[in-house]
Amino acid sequence: GDVLSESVIRLENVSYSYGDKQVLKDINFSIERGMFMGLVGPNGGGKTTLIKIILGLIKPDKGSIYLLDKPIETFKDWNRIGFVSQKANTFNKGFPATVFEVVAMGLTAKIGYLRFMRKKHKEKVLDAIEQVGLSDYAYHNIGNLSGGQQQRVFIARALVSEPKLLILDEPTVGIDYKNVERFYDLLHELNVKKNLTLLLVTHDTGAMTEHATNVACLNQTLHFHGKSEEYTALSAEYLSEIYGYPVQVIVHDHD
Numbered sequence: 001g002d003v004l005s006e007s008v009i010r011l012e013n014v015s016y017s018y019g020d021k022q023v024l025k026d027i028n029f030s031i032e033r034g035m036f037m038g039l040v041g042p043n044g045g046g047k048t049t050l051i052k053i054i055l056g057l058i059k060p061d062k063g064s065i066y067l068l069d070k071p072i073e074t075f076k077d078w079n080r081i082g083f084v085s086q087k088a089n090t091f092n093k094g095f096p097a098t099v100f101e102v103v104a105m106g107l108t109a110k111i112g113y114l115r116f117m118r119k120k121h122k123e124k125v126l127d128a129i130e131q132v133g134l135s136d137y138a139y140h141n142i143g144n145l146s147g148g149q150q151q152r153v154f155i156a157r158a159l160v161s162e163p164k165l166l167i168l169d170e171p172t173v174g175i176d177y178k179n180v181e182r183f184y185d186l187l188h189e190l191n192v193k194k195n196l197t198l199l200l201v202t203h204d205t206g207a208m209t210e211h212a213t214n215v216a217c218l219n220q221t222l223h224f225h226g227k228s229e230e231y232t233a234l235s236a237e238y239l240s241e242i243y244g245y246p247v248q249v250i251v252h253d254h255d
Helices: 047-054 099-111 119-131 147-159 177-193 205-211 228-232 236-243
Strands: 007-018 021-032 036-040 062-067 081-084 165-169 197-201 214-219 221-227
Touching (some): 007 047, 021 047, 021 221, 036 047, 036 177, 081 147, 099 119, 119 147, 147 177, 177 205
Parallel strands (some): 036 214, 165 197
């Protein structure tokens, strides 16, 4: 491979089966530094499996994976890869932790128990909380925040270890429309201002094509892997073929 490659993630010929059901087939996929990549595709199309492979949770049947240009087998810098799952926002109301404490959990790998927290760590936590616009809530109980606010707390928790890449799996599930817009604005800002590379798994193709720089469309194989504008220009017919059911796209009429 190219030594000066800027890829944050690179998958080469990755395949994976559950039993005799092939879920991923010959996936060649890369995310370059600074990209905001939206990963879309039908349910059961393999999106979750792909994320698990990238996070090293499952091993593919064949193929190679490189994270920050290192083979996944020898990759050690897991704090450079942040992950926000869709389960992040299912905190019960009574959970006895402040926003500060939850975000600080993102540092525990580095500092062991929180009681040994030094001033610089405390500043990092407060800085991450500020980046997601929740400074006023730092010492509030997380259970008392709205779903959209809670989800931003989990982004702050992922940001506190200063990752190079942030992976978000369906992060807007259960968040109302207005807060979803703010959420995408936050991701856009992190991508543009902090040059944070993002991989967002989502059903929300509309909001995604607006903010993401690149799109990958997965249904067992990669049916599309390119720039957002090119994805937006795909015909509804083609997308419906990929998804296996009619997909509405706002298509510009070229007649």
